[in-house]
Amino acid sequence: MFVTNIIKEFYDCISGKRVLVLVHSDLDAICSGKILQALFRADHILYTLCPVLTLSDLLTAVKSHKEQISSIILINCGGTLDLVEFLELPPHIKVFLADTHRPLHVCNIYSDDQIRILGQLDDDEEVPAFGDVFRDDETSESEEEDEDGVSRISESRLEKQRERRLWEQKRNKLLFDYSQFSYFAGSTATLMFELAWKLSKDTSDLLWLAIVSLSGEQLCSIREQHKLALCAADLNTHVARLHHTNHTDTTEPAADTITFQKDVQLSLYRHWSLVESMRHSPLTATSLKLWTHKGEKKMFELLAELGLPLTECRQLFCGMDVKLRSELPTLLEGKADKYGLGGLVTPSFSRSHVFHSRCSASDFAHAALALLEPPSTDGLSMSHAFLDASDCLNGSTVFAKGIASARKQLEAVYRQMQTFLDMNQVISAGPFLYATVLQGSPLAAFMSGPHVLGALGRFTLGAHVSASRNKKARSLPLVLTTPDSSQPQDWCLVCGIPPLADTSHRNFFGKAFEQAVSKTQSRAQLEFFDSHVIRLHVEDRSKFFDALISLLS
Amino acid sequence: MxxxxxxxxxxxxxxxxxxxxxxxxxxxxxxxxxxxxxxxxxxxxxxxxxxxxxxxxxxxxxxxxxxxxxxxxxxxxxxxxxxxxxxxxxxxxxxxxxxxxxxxxxxxxxxxxxxxxxxxxxxxxLGDGQGLDLTVDLKPPKNLYIEVRCLQDYGEFELEEGEVVLLSKDSTHFLPMEHCQHLIRQGVLQHVK
Missing domain, CATH: 1.20.58.1030 (Methane Monooxygenase Hydroxylase; Chain G, domain 1)
Structure with missing residues (x-):
């Protein structure tokens, strides 16, 4: 059931009790978790917060806490499962669900009271009607029993069975259509910030968390551009409101300001040199083809045309001439169209915090995402990485560490992409392209989680499309496999990336993987909440791919 | 000398x-x-x-x-x-x-x-014959509850009101300060600032 009044039906229900908060290990969930924590701190609501990455994590966490707790809050996990059945919930436990993963399971949507879904459906989302999916079967069954006693097959019973079969067919088709594509709805952090706002507990720190989560969505490009722009505009009104109330009575310069202004969309450029940052940003790298000699020359040409000396561009951005730094967005914007770099300069959020230099929201998102999926050589556990990423958002010393690892990760992704293109490892299988990160390559250690796999996949796909002469390339999806970091000998991760031409960002691979696995009886673990990433046994890879090809063609 | x-x-x-x-x-x-x-x-x-x-x-x-x-x-x-x-x-x-x-x-x-x-x-x-432990809270606490992070699998921990909290590694909890202070000293929990 959807919650319409979030304060009355959610917040008032949990206050005064101890709650269990289960947070999926992704940036949006971390930000939402932190906002909730701030609210709970203010209202003295006792909580226990555990990170979860896979379905089995969720199950064990709920099982071990089930005895002591009466309400559970799930953040970005579990919406796509039939929760009551999967978690074997006793009826006194209430579950509050805030999940961006779509489609939500119909059983959760039509649950009476036990499962409460925070947030609303978007206008373009449709859910099968209740009558089409559920049916009161008890009466018909009891009738059947009666008739068994008579042991006579009446015509009306046959008619009923036929009707029932038809209904079941229709139901299966409806459910298939409904769950065929997996996609993401609005960020949970925004929802939580709005809750804080309704409780009059919104501060600029909480707002910043919502903003970081939004820019994380932008980086992972999991939602349509225009929806993201609308959300950004919404958040900007909050920025204006909070700053207006903060600074009317003080004459001092603001200690903590968030601004929404035109900024260059280059990865981490404030913490890197301009040349390096351009090379590792997907947008500039793919449209200038920076992995080729020609592309490199083109980039230098662009820099020359902007009037930026190469020596300046090769040193750290903070060491560049102040005048050049401040002019950079306007300079780049003027030349962007000529080099096909539309969308390079767009409005985005940045924050300057007392004595720290200005940081953009995407820097924070980069840092947190990199900490969330550390290279497997570091040997950190998932929950440790989760805590690191969550500390990094406080802007502490962990943030600097996050920036450093984000740079390393971007370099690894770039080098892997270059290897794919140089060695012609992006192979067309007909209905889709596929590429494999070789086992034992030093870069494989970095490709350890769903986010970085997605980033690599999109980067590779973009680069492949811009390099390929084949016009069909834009409409082909990509399947990426990489050795799983924990057991590289036996298991690999498989990740599906929707085609570039598709702007709705809906991913059909989740369902396709599921069907291919069940058809071939491959050994696979469909463990991730992001259903387009699965773990597959290495030996079953070829038969799995054969099934996938026949399924998609 | x-x-x-x-x-x-x-x-x-x-x-x-x-x-x-x-x-x-x-x-x-x-x-x-x-x-x-x-x-x-x-x-x-x-x-x-x-x-x-x-x-x-x-x-x-x-x-x-x-x-x-x-x-x-x-x-x-x-x-x-x-x-x-x-x-x-x-x-x-x-x-x-x-x-x-x-x-x-x-x-x-x-x-x-x-x-x-x-x-x-x-x-x-002190305290009308009830007794009062003066050694806790030598500095007045800012908050009755604190946020703690669990550093090891400790198992179940019972609060004074009878509520049971499961302390597992790397989970974050918000608990009454007086109850977790000795666990913090033992190194089971870490106070998150």
Missing amino acids: LGDKAFSLIQELDRSQHGTLPPFNEDAVRQALEEIDSLFQQNVADINHLAEDDALVAGIHLRHAALERNKRCLLAYLYNRLERLRTMRWQLGSVLPSDVRTNLCEPELEWFAQYSSTVARYMRS
Whole structure:
């Protein structure tokens, strides 16, 4: 059931009790978790917060806490499962669900009271009607029993069975259509910030968390551009409101300001040199083809045309001439169209915090995402990485560490992409392209989680499309496999990336993987909440791919 | 030189790490006491001859000053050790860890036992006969609840109201401060600022 009044039906229900908060290990969930924590701190609501990455994590966490707790809050996990059945919930436990993963399971949507879904459906989302999916079967069954006693097959019973079969067919088709594509709805952090706002507990720190989560969505490009722009505009009104109330009575310069202004969309450029940052940003790298000699020359040409000396561009951005730094967005914007770099300069959020230099929201998102999926050589556990990423958002010393690892990760992704293109490892299988990160390559250690796999996949796909002469390339999806970091000998991760031409960002691979696995009886673990990433046994890879090809063609 | 031994005691105490208690230096204390004794004997002898020889006055003054200084150093040594012992009572409770116990001398142990029982008696008498543990919250807490992070798999932990919390590794909790303080000291939980 959807919650319409979030304060009355959610917040008032949990206050005064101890709650269990289960947070999926992704940036949006971390930000939402932190906002909730701030609210709970203010209202003295006792909580226990555990990170979860896979379905089995969720199950064990709920099982071990089930005895002591009466309400559970799930953040970005579990919406796509039939929760009551999967978690074997006793009826006194209430579950509050805030999940961006779509489609939500119909059983959760039509649950009476036990499962409460925070947030609303978007206008373009449709859910099968209740009558089409559920049916009161008890009466018909009891009738059947009666008739068994008579042991006579009446015509009306046959008619009923036929009707029932038809209904079941229709139901299966409806459910298939409904769950065929997996996609993401609005960020949970925004929802939580709005809750804080309704409780009059919104501060600029909480707002910043919502903003970081939004820019994380932008980086992972999991939602349509225009929806993201609308959300950004919404958040900007909050920025204006909070700053207006903060600074009317003080004459001092603001200690903590968030601004929404035109900024260059280059990865981490404030913490890197301009040349390096351009090379590792997907947008500039793919449209200038920076992995080729020609592309490199083109980039230098662009820099020359902007009037930026190469020596300046090769040193750290903070060491560049102040005048050049401040002019950079306007300079780049003027030349962007000529080099096909539309969308390079767009409005985005940045924050300057007392004595720290200005940081953009995407820097924070980069840092947190990199900490969330550390290279497997570091040997950190998932929950440790989760805590690191969550500390990094406080802007502490962990943030600097996050920036450093984000740079390393971007370099690894770039080098892997270059290897794919140089060695012609992006192979067309007909209905889709596929590429494999070789086992034992030093870069494989970095490709350890769903986010970085997605980033690599999109980067590779973009680069492949811009390099390929084949016009069909834009409409082909990509399947990426990489050795799983924990057991590289036996298991690999498989990740599906929707085609570039598709702007709705809906991913059909989740369902396709599921069907291919069940058809071939491959050994696979469909463990991730992001259903387009699965773990597959290495030996079953070829038969799995054969099934996938026949399924998609 | 006169007074060296006593001064070395002060130096020893000063150089030891703050908050720890070095072993009671019985040797040096005894030597300082012997020095005081011999100085006093010499002075007594000299005073008897004072009527015959006026020049002895300066020597008597010098020895007396040295004697006084030794006494001051010894008292300072003992007093500062007691001060440290007293802070330990408030920090560690009435039972001292064995490594501290071995460093104490007999009178110090006796003093500690008496001080402990005095403090305990006082704390029992507070709060309308209910008793109040003064050793917790030496600084007034800003919040009744704190955010803690669990560093190891501890298992179930029961709060005073009877609620049971499962402490598993890397989970974050928001709990009443008084209950988790000893777990923080044990290193099971970490306070998140």
